[in-house]
Amino acid sequence: MSQGSTLIGDIALPTVLAITGIVSLIVLGLAVVALTQRRSRSYLLITMALGTLAGRTLVGGLAMEGMVTVVFHHLLEHALDGVMAILLLAAVYYARTTERPNPTINEQDS
Template sequence: MHFAPAPVATGGPEFDGFEPRVLESTVGSGAVDWHLALLLALSGVGSLVVFALALSAFRRRRSLPYLLITAALGALVLRPIVGTGTVLGYVPMDLHHTVEHLLDVVIAGLLIAAVVSVGSLERGSRGVEETEESR
């Protein structure tokens, strides 16, 4: 499947003849907008940094909510990887959309589970305190 690059607007006062430079890809359909490449690189590095911080926090706390949040941030790291694979032609666009939406569902589910687990942990600890106080 071949995807042609989007047309570039070069006229009008908001563009002033500006055309983005493209990088030549060795795989896939050819040209890659350098803005997109930079965005994917920054997104990947930022995601990895946040994931590493979450992993460090989980190692200290070793609790279910921290594990769930770390897993959600780990899934977030996969998004720029899938985007890069699509830009380079390794991942077809229809599969890209399916995987991205699946990752959205996984991330949302993990975060909801983390919130629910914190609530259940708080209720459980309050129940222990109440029984100890009533003695």
């Protein structure tokens, strides 16, 4: 194994996975807080889409530890990409077709 692959396999990859795992969990936590405040289907769909980021990191960690094969790792990650895209498109579609913003104070007075 060359010096470059040792650096990537032993240091860089675990570091990147740890950082992305922490960041994706923070972002997911913020999405859950927003969901509890807004309680709308669009926020639920976005929260689920952001959950796929945490799922991708988990799959990467499992592959790094040899718990899933490289082929299965790629299959799962691409499937999660597709799920994320579908959830985001559904959130935008739902928000544009069914959810309406609350009227402002001036509109209520008319």
